[in-house]
Amino acid sequence: MLTDKQRMIYAEMADFLIxxxxxxxxxxxAEVPTKxxxxxxxxxxxxxxxxxxxxxxxTDADPAAAIEDLNANDMEAFDxxxxxxxxxxxxxxxxxxxIGYPGQVPMPGTDxxxxxxxxxxxxxxRGPVYRPTIH
Amino acid sequence: xxxxxxxxRSLPEVAEVLVVGxxxxxxxxxxxxxxxxxxxxxxxxxxxxxxxxxxxxxxxWELVKQKQWHPNPNVRQNPADYPINTTESDVNPxxxxxxxxxxxLYAAHWCRFLPSDFQVKTMDGVADDWPFTYEDLxxxxxxxxxxxxTSGLGDDPAYPAGEGFPLPPLPIGKAGLKAAxxxxxxxxxxxxxxxxxxxxxxxxxPQCLRYGACLTGCPAGAKASTDLTHWPEALEAGAxxxxxxxxxxxxxxxxxxxxxxxxxxRDGVEHHQKAGIVILAGNGVGTARLLLLSKxxxxxxxxxxxxxxVGRRLMMHPYAAVVGTYEDELESWLGPAGQLLQxxxxxxxxxxxxxxxxxxxxxxxxxxxxxxxxxxxxxxVEESFGVNFHRNVKQVLGRSFEWGIIAxxxxxxxxxxxxxxxxKDSDGIPAPKLEYKSSENTSKLIDFNVAxxxxxxxxxxxTSISSTxxxxxxxxxxxxxxxMGNDPADSVVDQWGRAHDVPNLFIIDGSxxxxxxxxxxxxxIMANAxxxxxxxxxxxxxxxxxx
Numbered sequence: 001m002l003t004d005k006q007r008m009i010y011a012e013m014a015d016f017l018i019x020x021x022x023x024x025x026x027x028x029x030a031e032v033p034t035k036x037x038x039x040x041x042x043x044x045x046x047x048x049x050x051x052x053x054x055x056x057x058x059t060d061a062d063p064a065a066a067i068e069d070l071n072a073n074d075m076e077a078f079d080x081x082x083x084x085x086x087x088x089x090x091x092x093x094x095x096x097x098x099i100g101y102p103g104q105v106p107m108p109g110t111d112x113x114x115x116x117x118x119x120x121x122x123x124x125x126r127g128p129v130y131r132p133t134i135h
Numbered sequence: 136x137x138x139x140x141x142x143x144r145s146l147p148e149v150a151e152v153l154v155v156g157x158x159x160x161x162x163x164x165x166x167x168x169x170x171x172x173x174x175x176x177x178x179x180x181x182x183x184x185x186x187x188x189x190x191x192x193x194x195x196w197e198l199v200k201q202k203q204w205h206p207n208p209n210v211r212q213n214p215a216d217y218p219i220n221t222t223e224s225d226v227n228p229x230x231x232x233x234x235x236x237x238x239x240l241y242a243a244h245w246c247r248f249l250p251s252d253f254q255v256k257t258m259d260g261v262a263d264d265w266p267f268t269y270e271d272l273x274x275x276x277x278x279x280x281x282x283x284x285t286s287g288l289g290d291d292p293a294y295p296a297g298e299g300f301p302l303p304p305l306p307i308g309k310a311g312l313k314a315a316x317x318x319x320x321x322x323x324x325x326x327x328x329x330x331x332x333x334x335x336x337x338x339x340x341p342q343c344l345r346y347g348a349c350l351t352g353c354p355a356g357a358k359a360s361t362d363l364t365h366w367p368e369a370l371e372a373g374a375x376x377x378x379x380x381x382x383x384x385x386x387x388x389x390x391x392x393x394x395x396x397x398x399x400x401r402d403g404v405e406h407h408q409k410a411g412i413v414i415l416a417g418n419g420v421g422t423a424r425l426l427l428l429s430k431x432x433x434x435x436x437x438x439x440x441x442x443x444x445v446g447r448r449l450m451m452h453p454y455a456a457v458v459g460t461y462e463d464e465l466e467s468w469l470g471p472a473g474q475l476l477q478x479x480x481x482x483x484x485x486x487x488x489x490x491x492x493x494x495x496x497x498x499x500x501x502x503x504x505x506x507x508x509x510x511x512x513x514x515x516v517e518e519s520f521g522v523n524f525h526r527n528v529k530q531v532l533g534r535s536f537e538w539g540i541i542a543x544x545x546x547x548x549x550x551x552x553x554x555x556x557x558x559k560d561s562d563g564i565p566a567p568k569l570e571y572k573s574s575e576n577t578s579k580l581i582d583f584n585v586a587x588x589x590x591x592x593x594x595x596x597x598t599s600i601s602s603t604x605x606x607x608x609x610x611x612x613x614x615x616x617x618x619m620g621n622d623p624a625d626s627v628v629d630q631w632g633r634a635h636d637v638p639n640l641f642i643i644d645g646s647x648x649x650x651x652x653x654x655x656x657x658x659x660i661m662a663n664a665x666x667x668x669x670x671x672x673x674x675x676x677x678x679x680x681x682x
Contacts, residue, residue, distance in 0.1 A: 016520070016521070017520040017521070017524065018520070018524050018525075019521060019522065019524075021521075021522045021525055022522060022525035022526060022529065023525075024525045039195075040195075040198060043195040043198045043199055044198050044199070044201075044202060046202055067516055067520075068516060071516050082519075082520070083198075083201065083505075086504075086505055086524075087195075087197065087198040087505055090197065090503070090504050090505055091194055091195070091198075093194075099504060099528055099529070099532055100464075100532070100533065101468065101503060101504055101532060101533070103194060103503070104191060104192050104193060104194065104196050104346055104348065104503075105192075105346075106192070106344035106345075106346065106355070107344060107345045107346075107469060108342055108343070108344050108345065109305065109306035109308070109334075109343070109345050109469070110306065111303050111304075111306070111334070112306045112307060112308070113288065113303065113304065113327070115307075115312060116307065116311070116312060116315055116327075119315055119316075119319055120288075120326070122319050122322075123292065123319075123324055123325060123326065124290070124292055126292070126322065126324070127292060128292045128293075129292055129293050129324050129479055129480065129482070129483065130249050130250060130251065130292075130293050130294060130295070130479070130482075130483060131249075131250065131251040131258060131483050132250050132295065133250040133253070133254065133268050133269055133270060134254055134257055134258065
C-alpha cells in the first residue's frame with residue numbers, strides 16, 4: 001500500500017505518462033493514484049518493487065526527468081511504472097466508456113457466413129492450393 | 136491456483152498402463168484405453184483449472200495475462216511450472232502443466248496438416264517423410280473433430296475434400312471482412328478460420344461468447360480443452376488420475392523394459408508407480424527431459440536413446456506478426472482468439488522464392504487497450520506516453536488486427552533439449568535447457584511472408600502497419616524431439632509411438648513428429664495420439680510388458 005507521500009509523487013509521474021489531453025482525463029483525474037493503483041497492484045503484486053523504485057527516483061525530482069532517467073537506466077522500474085499505471089487507468093469504467101471499449105463482457109455472435117459466402121467463390125474458383133499425396 | 140490435488144488411494148500396485156501427462160495427447164490415450172477396459176493410471180504434475188479462475192471475463196484480464204496467465208512458464212512461475220534455460224534459444228517455449236495441459240491456454244486453431252507435410256523429403260528433398268500419409272490419419276482427424284466440437288467451413292480448397300466440421304464457423308466479424316477484402320483484391324487464398332471452439336452449444340459446452348481471451352483460458356467453457364472434452368468420460372470409464380505428481384524418472388527392469396515411474400507428490404514424498412506399459416505425453420520439451428533424466432546401466436545416454444536423437448530436432452514454429460491499423464471501427468477486440476481467418480496462399484513450397492516450405496497465416500483480434508506489450512521501455516518516452524498515449528489508443532483500439540505467420544521449422548540435430556547442468560526445478564530435478572537457432576531458410580521464409588502480409592494489409596486499406604519478425608514468446612508448438620520413423624537407426628519410435636529400444640514404452644505427443652508443418656499441430660497431435668492409442672488398445676493382449 002502506498003503512503004500518502006508516495007501517492008503524491010506517483011501522481012505527478014502518472015500524470016506525465018497519462019496527461020489531461022485529447023478529451024481524456026489525466027491519471028489523477030481518473031483516480032489512478034488514489035484508487036485504481038491499489039486494485040492494479042492487488043492483481044499485479046510483482047510490479048510493486050519496480051513501482052516503488054520508480055517513485056523513489058521521482059522523489060525530489062522533476063517527474064519528466066525522472067521518467068527519462070528510468071527509461072535509460074532502470075528498464076524494469078520503467079516498465080513496472082508504465083504497465084501498472086496504464087493497467088490501473090483502464091480499470092476505470094469511465095475511461096473504458098470514453099474510449100468506447102466495452103471490456104470483457106460476453107458478446108455471443110451469430111453466424112455471418114452470408115456476409116462473405118459470395119466473396120469465397122473467388123477463392124474456390126481459383127482451385128486447390130495444396131499438393132496431393134504422392135502414392 | 137486452486138489446489139485440487141486428488142490422490143486416489145486405491146491406485147493399483149502395478150498399473151496395466153501408466154500415462155505421464157494429462158494434456159492433449161495424454162488425455163486422448165487415457166480415454167481410449169479406459170474405454171476399452173484397459174487399467175490406466177495417469178500422472179500429471181499440474182492441477183485442475185476451474186473456469187472460475189480464468190480472468191477473461193474480468194476487468195483485470197489485460198493485467199494478469201502479462202504475468203499469472205502468461206504462456207511462458209519462466210514468466211508465469213506457477214507452482215506446477217518448471218524453469219527452462221533459454222539463454223541459448225532464439226525462441227521461448229510456451230506450455231501449461233495441468234489437467235488438459237497446454238489446451239488450457241492454447242488458441243484452439245484447429246488445422247490439419249496438409250498431405251505434403253507428411254512427404255517433405257519426397258516432395259521437397261529436405262527433412263524426412265512420415266511413416267504414414269495424410270490419408271492414413273484422416274479417420275482420426277474426423278473423429279477428433281467430432282469429439283472436440285470444432286467449428287469451420289468445409290470445402291476449403293487448401294485441403295482435400297472430406298467430411299466437414301460438426302459446427303459452423305465462428306463469426307469473422309468486421310475485422311475478418313476487412314482482411315478478406317484485401318485478400319480477394321490480391322487473388323490470395325483465405326478461408327474462415329477453423330477453431331476448436333463451439334460456435335453453437337455442443338453437448339455440455341456453451342457457445343463462444345467472444346471474450347477474445349482464449350489464450351488465457353476460456354471462462355465460458357466454449358473452447359475445447361481436454362479437461363472438458365476427455366477427462367470426465369475417462370474418469371467415468373475407470374481411469375485413475377493423480378495430480379500434483381511430478382515424474383522424475385521412468386524406471387526399467389533388469390530386461391530393459393520400462394516398469395514404472397518415480398514421482399514426487401506435493402508433500403515432497405517420492406512414490407514409485409509400477410506399470411506394465413508406460414506412455415509419455417509430456418510435449419517436446421517435457422518428454423525429452425524425462426527420457427534424458429531416465430539414465431540407467433542399460434540406457435546410459437537416456438531412456439530409448441541409442442540413436443542419440445532424444446532431445447534433438449527440436450522444432451518450435453518461429454512466428455511473425457504483422458499488425459494493420461484501419462480508419463474503420465472494426466470492434467477488433469472481439470474473439471475468437473482463436474482465429475478469424477486463415478490463409479494458405481504461401482504454404483506450399485515454391486523454390487523460386489529462395490527457400491523451401493512455407494507458412495500458414497492466421498487473422499487474430501487485437502485485444503484491449505493495454506495490449507500484450509510491456510511498458511514500451513527502451514523507446515522514446517513520448518512515443519507511447521504523454522499525448523500519444525491517448526492518440527495511440529484512439530487510433531488502434533478496435534481498429535487493428537494481426538496477420539500472424541507460422542513458419543515451418545525444418546529439423547536440425549543441433550536444435551535440441553538437454554539437461555541443464557545447474558538449473559533445477561522446485562523438486563530439485565534438473566531443468567531442461569534449449570539450444571535452438573532459427574535457420575537461414577526460416578529467416579528467408581519469414582521475411583517473404585512478412586512482406587506479403589504487409590501487402591495484404593495495404594490491399595485491405597490499412598493506414599499504418601507494423602511488424603515483428605520473430606517474437607521470442609512464440610514457442611507454442613514443441614515438436615520433434617523423439618522422432619518417429621521406420622528405421623531404428625534413424626528414429627526413436629515407430630509409427631505407433633513404440634520406442635525402438637524399449638518395446639513397452641510409447642511416446643505419443645508432438646515429440647514424435649518428423650516434421651513440424653507450418654500449421655498449429657494440436658489437431659495432428661491428438662489424431663496421431665488416437666491412432667497410436669487405439670492400436671495399442673486393440674493389441675493390448677499381445678504387448679510385451681514388464682509385469
